[in-house]
Amino acid sequence: MLKFRPVNRRSFFYLAASSPLLAAAAEEQIPDYRIHSRFQRSPHPGMPGPYKGQVVRVHSEKSIDSASEHVDRAVVKQMLSAGMRSLTGQSRDQDCWSRFFTPQDVVGVKVNCSGAPHIMSSPELVAGIVENLTAVGVQAKNIWIYERFGGQLESVGYQKFVPDGVHIWAAEGNYTPRGSVTGYDPNTYVEVDFFGEEDTRSFMVRPVADTFTKIINVPKMKEHQAAGVTGCLKNIAYGDFSNVDRSHRFTKTNTYSYIGTLASVEPLPSKVVLQIMDGLSSVWHAGPFSQLPQFRFYPKQILFGTDPVAMDHVALDTIEAKRKAEGAPSLFDRSPSHLGKDNSSASINHFIREPGHVEYASHLGLGVYDSKQIHIKAIEL
């Protein structure tokens, strides 16, 4: 069994010296994470992958109707095609997808459904992804659309958009008591004690460890009350491990270091080969859920890449710009006066947000955070 600590307190302070943002957060101790994984890192890991520091942003006004929230499947298909061609430099869709997948692959499609039924990985986008996978020979039975919680997943109804045989699977299904570990790999976990909680383990979703050969991360671009934003990193981290909400208590959250730590646990960095972020609709406050419709907005874009850090930096900028336009405090604001239970006001949040988790993840080798090193290719349809 492999045991290692990606960043301990000493090495964290070393890293902090190179970054003002990290230095500001370095006043707080990084928890003592103990990672148990039997998997070795691939010589060619999926994260940050072949397109490190690159983000393709495809925007189309016609992609979603802001009033009805109806997503135009045909337009999304065009966006998917344009984004993948731009990312890979290929001129045929099949060649784009063959760059990542073979007919022998078992592919997990990690969706995000915590804001369903309004804000989730759009089934139209997921349908397009599945269509391209099958076009390169991946069998329907070897495609798994998955999420942690069955109730959220089933509320979306992905099965109506994909061929028979595609698995729609939740780690904690509807008929399983919440918290059940059956859907998790007992041998791959992170052990950490945040607040003196008795249950100190977060187990990895089981098929990630023992079934999938590749994973496509399909997060929803959203503000997050604890993490600041939820995009690629949070979806692949908190969405692939059990018992993660314990990282928040009162106004304190450990998302700063826990998101990157979880995302760096093998085999995730090796298997997550493609990131497609759904920014058709979004949430700029009180996320990741979407109980307050006044905080939804419609960027009408999809991001493509293999570098989750670079993509999340773009998402962070998008949400931050929207908050600024709405007169809301910055995601980086840490003022106690903006903490409270009633977040129906855009000035109030439950937690001190930790958007610095994106930069922290860059120091774990997951991607590029420095704006000067991120190349964004914008496509308008």
Next chain:
Amino acid sequence: MFFLAAALPVLFWTGAPNTAPTLQQAGIDHIAVPAFQADPWKNVSGISVESADLDKTVKLPSPGVQLHMSQASASRVPWVNSNGWRFMRQPSARFSYDVKGNTAALAAAEAFCFGANAVIQSDASGLASLSSMLKFLSTLEGRPGPALTDVGFVDNGSSTDAEVMNLMVRDNLLFSIVRTPNPNLTLNVQIGSKEYPTQEATNPDTMEHKIRANLGDARRLVRIYGASVVVVHVTGEQGKVRLHLLNYGSGQGTRVGAFRVRILGHYSKGQLHSFDNTNDQLADYSPESDATEFTVPGLKAYAVVDLSQ
């Protein structure tokens, strides 16, 4: 050391002998009654009787959980009400419960698991569940053995010590009450000593966390992952160990999903005996050199896991 008694809990019944059909229908074949009713009940066939004086018993609160839903976000872990520490403090006492519904089964399992001598009062809603639990308990082979613990706790009988012990039980910090520190245990705790000042124990939660920190999670005999309302009690000797697993949410009808157990020591074999599902088996069994891990597929109220080297 605290030894597991073989005796089963007993239903305390105040009904007259003409209520016997109610008991027989529920499958109850042994009861405790007030002394003045003992003689009339002796003529009832199919039900054996013993007398009990509730005034001479230690009355117990109902075991279970409180969700504290109004106290937002401090912790999502429910508050477990366990009587384990009370049994340990008074190992020779006779205890009594007054519980309803599914809690009657939980009470019986709790008393059995901690080896307590207990009578249980219940209403009609509790008879069936209690009867089922008593039948299950009677099928378990006797595995007396001493309680296996990490911590020796020098109990001074105070309410402060009581609350610290209460917290240790609910968080599965296995302890036994000792008169003087026991060098054979991993850690000894005496509230009022230099290391564990009485002042610190005025916040029992702080004291409990200090005990846990001093013990160290890696040295704890048992850990539970994936369940916050399961209390474990361990007995054993000579290479054989029994884990008693109690779901304190069962009184409210809450079944616990699959959870992971880690116990120090190498045990090549493990067998699950589950109250609610005799077909359940341990999953992902992993006997390592220094510790053994396995998954319990679910828990309605009570189960035991027998491990052997």
